[in-house]
Amino acid sequence: MSPDRAVLQEAIDHGEREGGSVEFKERLTRTQHLEGGRLESLAAQLRHRVLSGDGEATYVVGVTDDGGIAGISHDAFSESMDVLSILAEEADAHIHDVQTWGVNGTGDGREDDHENGQDGGSGNGLVGVATVRTGAMLETDDDHIVVGTAGHVDHGKSTLIGSLVTGRADDGDGGTRGFMDVQPHEVERGLSADLSYGVYGFSDGEPVRMDNPHRKDDRAGVVREAERLVSFVDTVGHEPWLRTTIRGLVGQKLDYGLLTVAADDGPTRTTREHLGVLLATDLPTVVAITKIDLVDDERAAEVSREVERLLRDVGRTPLPVARHGVRTAIEEIDETVVPIVRTSAVTAEGLDTLDALFEKLPKQAADEGEFRMYIDRTYSVTGVGAVASGTVKSGSVETGDELLLGPLADGSFAEVEVRSIEMHYHRVDRASSGRIVGIALKGVREADIERGMVLLPREADPEPVREFEAEVMVLNHPTRIGTGYEPVVHLETVSEAAVFSPEGGRLLPGDTGRTRVRFKFRPYLVEEGQRFVFREGQSKGVGTVTGVNPTD
Incomplete structure (x- = not known):
């Protein structure tokens, strides 16, 4: 037995x-x-x-x-x-x-x-x-911050987060990375192929960490005991999975970005691409120079200068925390000022600095509008039913709420009810803007829920969009972009092929211009002001929705 x-x-x-x-x-x-x-x-x-x-x-x-x-x-x-x-x-x-x-x-x-x-x-x-x-279900703090990570493959991103959430030094072979890898083949290959989630917190100024993040009781314990929570959306560094990284950075309601650059390797093309996505979404970002234990002081200083030049090249102001202090970094960080911290998961250098930053960094202003959550993952639990997971983009949701789910392939929305809500394996009765949650839904099968759908209040009157107008910037493209160009558009948790029709018939590398964007296969809920990333092969760009054309 x-x-x-x-x-x-x-x-x-x-x-x-x-x-x-x-x-x-x-x-x-x-x-x-x-x-x-x-x-x-x-x-x-x-x-x-x-x-x-x-x-x-x-x-x-x-x-x-x-x-x-x-x-x-x-x-x-x-x-x-x-x-x-x-x-x-x-x-x-x-x-x-x-x-x-x-x-x-x-x-x-x-x-x-x-x-x-x-x-x-x-x-x-x-x-x-x-x-x-x-006792009532857990009431979580309103100061919970969500950090999206990015960085080139093997630059120590998952290892760094694993050491932060457990308080353990790495064994030099990526041992703490295993706490963030979620699929067996990722553990075997030492690569992350999907989004992972980690959490730790602070109580009376002291870190509250997990012994083993794979145990749900450990995660629930942090949520229960910490006065302030820090959640990490750990993305993917390997080039073939760049689309997953974009989904993690664009599809979550993040407060901050954390970009890792290995001291032995320095900034790479992938580093520049990930930085471009972070900055395109106006996300305040911290750069962690990792693996300091593998290089001498001269090499560490050289990589620091490279990172500073890279930031200045894209119009950002680097702020080395060792020189200016944690308090200054907390006060100055925004869309233009980027703190830089030197770290080692093996020697624990710089981890206390990151702790000090994450304990005090202010929560970004919450959107108090009506409830909205774009779905990132779905799964089914026996005895509970369909569960939709994602980050609450705005408003709040409670157990028993009646919601709309969609759009379905035909553009309609299904009526569902919130059966229960979980956050990092801890049952809660309410979740507000910025929380990463799983919502068990009554009235729908898991097979009918897809990434990119959205949950809204029952009284909402959503109009699904097949086509929208946008202003875009081409970051990288070998030739001109003309009418009929078909990239994949990443907007919220939507990842869908679309057809571009640029104003004037073309866009050149480095250009900023207007274009009509039409999803190839189905409608989604899109609104003015939303930011998105598009990519196709080696070409990449960012955009902002400027107008929508609801489906007939």
Whole structure:
């Protein structure tokens, strides 16, 4: 029997006892358990179980009153969790964790653990263990900052972030990078091929770090304990995956950028491209010169001068933190002033400086308009359903909110409901602008949700766009750009082929001009003022939406 399966067996063996903290429920329904006074009595029962367990109760769902494993359908389990969440809220408690297992038709449990959010569902039904804890769901701070990282492959970007969030020195072979790699082939090759997310924080001026970022309890612990949170969107340095880096920098609501440049290698073409994307989005940026332990003082000074020249070439003012101090860097950083820090993940040089910066850097002004979140990832959780992940761009969202999801391929929007919200594996009842969250949605299948879609309030009246006007700057292109040019446009989390029709018929390298942009395959929600990046082969550029043409 696996340790996870033992959790279920232990709860069943403990049994439902008078004055105990374990409760058996075959299923919970809205009609039977939330009406006619049942809500109050069941909430009182839950409160009693939580008190009996010194602040924690265990609800076993999908079992009979005597502990026999019955198993219920996925829909019935989802409804049961909805009802249990309402009962917990009524009792000033919250669902902290849910584990589920598939069961077959004979009542014999077949292990199918979905604790890590993987979908499966062997057998004919589900049985689950929900941990309910006293107190409302976590209220997170309003000073939470989100940092997007960029840098050439093997310039120590993921290693640096791994050392920051764990407080561990690297072993010299990229060991802490493994905390940020999310796919098996990335760990094997030592390259990151998708966006990764890391988090640490501060409490009373001291860092709150993770022992192992792969454990969801470690991440949840940081969110729970820190007074100020710092989230990293760790992007991709390898040229073939530049589109993923662009998605990470353009598709998230970031407060700051962090660009890494290795001291032994210096700035590269990829460094310049990543810097161009960061600056094109007007993102205040810090440059970390990494791997200082591998070079002598003369080489370190040479690379620092190269970085300073690179910044001046693009109209930015470099600010070496070692010379001017952390306080000056915090006061001066903006779209034009770029602090520079020398670091080593092996010797920990400069990590305390980055800590001091991230503890005090001000949160960028939040957009308090209506709720909006562009979807970056989707997945399905057994017993919960479809989950859409992304960064809240504006406004706020709460559990139970009714939303619109779309546009679908035909330009329509589906009506959905927020079942639950998680931030770095910690359940929250509300998320506001700038938070990276996963939102479980009721009323839609995971297969019908796509990256680039958006979540909006039910009362919104969105008009999907197939075509828009833009002002663009061509950063790099071997020849002229003419009518019919087809790059990939990266706008928010949208990554879609589009056709350009430049005003005057052409754009030359270094030109700034106007063009009409038409998505080739489907409409998206696009609005005036949004920034985007376009690329095709070696050509790249940036643009701003100046006008939209809603789909007929």
